[in-house]
Amino acid sequence: MSSPDLFAALKSRFGFESFRPGQEAIVRDVLQGRDLLAIMPTGGGKSLCFQLPAVLLPGICLVVSPLIALMQDQVRLLQDDGIAATFVNSSLEPGEIGARMRRSFNGEFKLLYLAPERLLHPDFLSGALPRLLQAPGVSAIVIDEAHCVSEWGHDFRPEYRQLAMLRQRCADVPMLAFTATATPRVRADIVRQLALRQPAVHTASFNRPNLFYAVRLKNKRTYAELLARARRAPQDAGIVYCLSRRRVDELAAMLQADGIRALPYHAGLDPDQRRLHQEAFIRDDAQLMIATIAFGMGINKPDVRWVVHYDLPRTLESYYQESGRAGRDGDPAECILYFGAGDIRTAEFLIQQKVDPATGGALEDEQRMARQQLRQVLDYVESTECRRAVQLRYFGETFAGPCAQCDNCREPRELEDRTIEAQQFLSCIARLVQRGERYGASYLIEILRGGRSQRLLDNGHADLSVHGIGRKLSAEAWRGIVRALLHQGLVNQSQDGYSVLSLNDASREILRGRRQVRIARAAHPVRASATSTAGAAAADEALFEKLRALRKRTADLHGVPPYVIFHDATLREMARRLPTTLAQLSAIPGIGQAKLTRYGESFLAQIQHHIGADQATPR
Known part of the structure; x- marks a missing residue:
């Protein structure tokens, strides 16, 4: 697809004239029919990366989503943008499920959202899925929140493991995995568990500058x-x-x-x-x-x-x-x-x-x-x-x-000299290493504070020269020092789960008095940080609040959340640009053709009323 056609579809369907960083490359890979793994941070616009291709490609896109609330919200947003989408989950009566599936078979929807349990149900796999593959055809299968497939992910769901069988049943259908967070280990596990074939891997920056x-x-x-x-x-x-x-x-x-x-x-x-x-x-x-x-x-x-x-x-x-x-x-x-x-x-x-x-x-x-x-x-x-x-x-x-x-x-925090305490702690490690022994932080702190537990006595560690030299500090204070040493790379810690400590070159410099250790004092409250109006000084704040109120009334009337109507950023642009015609309003990001037709006149009327009242106010 040519760039002009792609950007025209982006504007008419979703109201945006440009892609966010990373989106265009993903969309083009999807349009080319590739398997794909995309890791994009929350707020990065990952949903659009499969929703726009679903609108442009023939057939229906199946979207696997782990939560009812998630799929219902996505469908609500798509429908408000004039895009034919639906969901099937346990919140629906059997008759409604049947009706939606019949409409899916007839090609009336571009996106069908399903829970993994629904998609993997034997009746769906043997009945509905083959029918969808024949007509209208399945353009892609999207695995949203794909980190759920990995036991190393933060929200592992065992049923996601079974999604690999879709590759066997839908051999020619592209598989698209999307997630907001995944470590390198989780990414590799997603590719393996879903049997992705030479996937295009897109990793956007995890930085959220706002x-x-x-x-x-x-x-x-x-x-x-x-x-x-x-x-x-x-x-x-x-x-x-x-x-x-x-x-x-x-x-x-x-x-x-x-x-x-x-x-x-x-x-x-x-x-x-x-x-x-x-x-x-x-x-x-x-x-x-x-x-x-x-x-x-x-x-x-x-x-x-x-x-x-x-x-x-x-x-x-x-x-x-x-x-x-x-x-x-x-x-x-x-x-x-x-x-x-x-x-x-x-x-x-x-x-x-x-x-x-x-x-x-x-x-x-x-x-x-x-x-x-x-x-x-x-x-x-x-x-x-x-x-x-x-x-x-x-x-x-x-x-x-x-x-x-x-x-x-x-507001960088003030640093304090903790060289002596660091030398005491590192000396404790050195004494134990001389005996061929290695321990974790808690046991080392116990020695420094003069502990006399049975384990410590049995090991003969009460006889060490460092035993009790750090009793003036609390165990919590010592733990803070140890964490600072680790964070600054001044001591090594094993990654095998046992977390034993050992010396490194920096540790030895400290012990020889060639390096100082400075550690920050406890965190303190910072002065005023970002607020919802930061960076929006050019917008008319009084008008912005009036537009928010209109949005809330409109949302209540239509039975949807306010953000389904317009995002705050779109309202702020209205309050900044002060459009007075539908053509001017349509140029604002976040306003596609469907929203312009449905809500444009009422929001223009509010802007025009505000401008008229403002001009009539004596200065």
Whole structure:
């Protein structure tokens, strides 16, 4: 397809005159019928990469999606853009499922969304799938949230493993795997598990430049800070993640008592109540969702302006995924992580609960992996390096920094000299190495603090010269020093799950007094970060709020979330450009032909009324 035709279709169908970074190359590979693996960050526009080709190619595109809410939301957005799409899942009555499948056989839809269980059901594989392959024909099979196929992914789903059988049954149909987060190990596993054939692999940058990242010390003022943020911009939607259901309920109740439209969400609530709370949030009837990690996957709300982790996340990958639910529309948003010493104790307690239900014995491999993941999170929390650099390095991407969009880059923390303590710790490792022994950080700290556990006495380590030389520091303070040494590469740690420590060349320089060790003080609150109006000074804010109100009324009338009508970025462009004709309105990004026809006149009327009222106001 020629570039003019492709860009014309992009504009008429989706309202955009240009692709986001990486999209065009993926779309062209799909149009050429290649198998494909695309890793694009949340907010990168991965859905368009298969939706646009589905519209342009003959036949129907099958989209495997793991959550009912996700597929319903995608279909709702497509239908509002005038694109024939539907879904089939357990929320429908059998009669409605039959009707939608008959329309699919007749070629009335360009995209059909299915849960993996539905697609892999014997009746579908033996009946519906062969009919679709014959007529209207299947243009592609899309595996959305493809990380679910890998046991190394953050949301492994066993049923996704069985999707490999589609290659045998649909030998000539391109298989397209899309996901927002995947480490190199997960990427290789996706290709293997789905039996992708010489796939085109596209890896977009994981950098989300519109997001501001900060880590703040958890203390008695934490709730007050959260409340102040909610009150500062009550129109801004936010998500607050907590580790436990109890914390979710308590925090939601406190915010409600303080006049905030906040709702709880966790697996302990009745399913209907969870659904109602989720619907209220995406329709802007609630400002905040206070939730466990049970909330978020597949929630396509693009205008979340802030995400707070009230407790320490379990892994760095899950933190990236959860915080990435902010600012999916590309507008500025902020991601705040609160961290306190109690979080580490809670995390360690949860790790200890990983036991075999049959025997009650510890699942040692799982526990070792969980502790390694915890250390990665703590490295991020306590690092003085650019937050982006730490996150992106986890995904194998290099970012030099500074980013100017995180607390460490905006307000570098004060460093303190910890050379003596570092020498004490490294000396402890050296003494044990001389005896042919290697241990992890916790045991080394026990020696330094003068511990007298039976294991320590039996090993003869109470007789070491370093025994007790670090008793002036708490175990927590020592753990912070060890994490800093690891992060700065001043000591080595094995990656086999046992995490024993060893000296390296930098360690020996410290022991010889040739190198100083400086460690940042505890994280502190940063000054004002990104807000929903950052970068939008040229827009008429009064008009923007009027357009938001009109959007909400229009959405309620049509029974859809406000963002289905227009994104905030589209409304801001209206408020900046002040279009007065349909032709001018159609030039604004995010307004395709279907939306222009359906909503154009009412939004133009609001703009014209505002301009007239503004001109009539005495200056």
